[in-house]
Amino acid sequence: MHRDKIELLLDRSETGFLVNSTEKMEKQRVNGGEFNQCSDEVQHVALDIGGSLIKVVYFSGNDCGSFEEQETSSSKGRLDVPNGNQNYCVLKGKLHFMKFETRKINDCIEFLSSKKFRCHDDLHHEDHTSDSHIVKATGGGAFRYADLFKEKLGITLDKVDEMDSLVAGANFLLKAVKCEAFTYMDDKKDYVQIDHKDLYPYLLVNIGSGVSMIKVDGDSKFERVSGTSVGGGTFWGLGKLLTKCKSFDELLELSHGGNNRVIDMLVGDIYGGSDYSKIGLASTTIASSFGKAVSENKELEDYRPEDVARSLLRMISNNIGQIAYLNALRFGLKRIIFGGFFIREHAYTMDTISVAVNFWSNGEAKAMFLRHEGFLGALGAFMNYKREGLADLMSHLLVEQLPKGSIVADLNGNDSIHCSVRISN
Numbered sequence: 001m002h003r004d005k006i007e008l009l010l011d012r013s014e015t016g017f018l019v020n021s022t023e024k025m026e027k028q029r030v031n032g033g034e035f036n037q038c039s040d041e042v043q044h045v046a047l048d049i050g051g052s053l054i055k056v057v058y059f060s061g062n063d064c065g066s067f068e069e070q071e072t073s074s075s076k077g078r079l080d081v082p083n084g085n086q087n088y089c090v091l092k093g094k095l096h097f098m099k100f101e102t103r104k105i106n107d108c109i110e111f112l113s114s115k116k117f118r119c120h121d122d123l124h125h126e127d128h129t130s131d132s133h134i135v136k137a138t139g140g141g142a143f144r145y146a147d148l149f150k151e152k153l154g155i156t157l158d159k160v161d162e163m164d165s166l167v168a169g170a171n172f173l174l175k176a177v178k179c180e181a182f183t184y185m186d187d188k189k190d191y192v193q194i195d196h197k198d199l200y201p202y203l204l205v206n207i208g209s210g211v212s213m214i215k216v217d218g219d220s221k222f223e224r225v226s227g228t229s230v231g232g233g234t235f236w237g238l239g240k241l242l243t244k245c246k247s248f249d250e251l252l253e254l255s256h257g258g259n260n261r262v263i264d265m266l267v268g269d270i271y272g273g274s275d276y277s278k279i280g281l282a283s284t285t286i287a288s289s290f291g292k293a294v295s296e297n298k299e300l301e302d303y304r305p306e307d308v309a310r311s312l313l314r315m316i317s318n319n320i321g322q323i324a325y326l327n328a329l330r331f332g333l334k335r336i337i338f339g340g341f342f343i344r345e346h347a348y349t350m351d352t353i354s355v356a357v358n359f360w361s362n363g364e365a366k367a368m369f370l371r372h373e374g375f376l377g378a379l380g381a382f383m384n385y386k387r388e389g390l391a392d393l394m395s396h397l398l399v400e401q402l403p404k405g406s407i408v409a410d411l412n413g414n415d416s417i418h419c420s421v422r423i424s425n
């Protein structure tokens, strides 16, 4: 089968459209009876089908006169440019990011089928062959739902390894996007521009339903060194049972107004209000998450759901921060980069993780976060359309393309950014 190289050039970003997928689809339904209100042609789609969420990254363009330069090719939307021995075309358009709950996979399928779907290979083969409808997909769902996608959409999922995708997505963002990584402490966000030559090694901690910890040593050089089943799925699953919240966002919102000290047993609760300074524990340090519930004669209903949500968030974030730090220590890594949809740029979550890393490492290691944290796997799968050898060139171009100091959209919801896709023949 014919395969091309694709590279991605980010032009600038847009803010806006922070609606959830269901809302967005409903709006489109109301407006026109179907999803495809926007006439953008979807050309390249990549999926990350996880245990909780499906992340979709797709490129659309060419219908709104959105070419950088005039079309010269017979193929609509293609600009063929000679590049040494190679021809390539540049398509200008938008890179879209969407998420769906995995349990509502039919919404995702319906959404994809509503789009004017044009596969990667179709750009070169007007005469579609049956195997041209191939979509890059990663995550466990690429295996679990392969038959469903074939049956409902006639799409063959081309499986890309989940860890490969996470690392490719993270490296791409760290190299290509200005102000991608930041630290977060005491409500203060500080962007960190990491020198490309000084990027490796780092520990990538992806907090999805479960948590994977990956030591990254180079472009495709990495090892999954640890993981924990106490992750985002645990927070959402336990939180749902304990608070009766109907959505993750509701649970997160609830935790804003909570006080964990109502339920957590602090060092001071055990030590009569004092610190245990001999071993470096302040009276305010949590000695036992949810520990107060043991000694108090209370039922679940006697606690405010806000406080329960807060304790739970703190317990899980702390635990992940601690395990991450221990793994960083194991391999002498100073930089720990957190991704995954659990974080959602939520201040309290990031603060708790940062404090945990700072506390355990005595200030030696740093927790960092990524603005596009939830889409690492999907971006990595998208990048897999690109074949060998273009990574350096691509990241160079990407940095060049971004205006200095530009503010890039928060892509934790559904959003899009302007970009160009360069396709080598």
Ligand SMILES: Nc1ncnc2c1ncn2[C@@H]1O[C@H](COP(=O)(O)OP(=O)(O)OP(=O)(O)O)[C@@H](O)[C@H]1O
Residues within 6 Å of the ligand: 048, 049, 050, 051, 052, 053, 054, 101, 139, 140, 207, 208, 209, 210, 211, 231, 232, 233, 234, 235, 236, 248, 249, 340, 341, 342, 343, 344, 374
């Ligand atoms: N709208 C949402 N609905 C459900 N979970 C959400 C939502 N937003 C954030 N989350 C959190 O994100 C987690 C899923 O994150 P992510 O999408 O990165 O992982 P995943 O790919 O589904 O999981 P895994 O990689 O373990 O298969 C959930 O467990 C939950 O904690």
Ligand SMILES: CC(C)(CO)[C@@H](O)C(=O)NCCC(=O)O
Residues within 6 Å of the ligand: 050, 051, 140, 162, 208, 209, 210, 211, 212, 226, 227, 228, 229
């Ligand atoms: C199983 C995966 C990789 C699926 O994304 C993830 O949920 C995970 O890393 N879970 C933690 C499993 C463990 O290492 O204990």
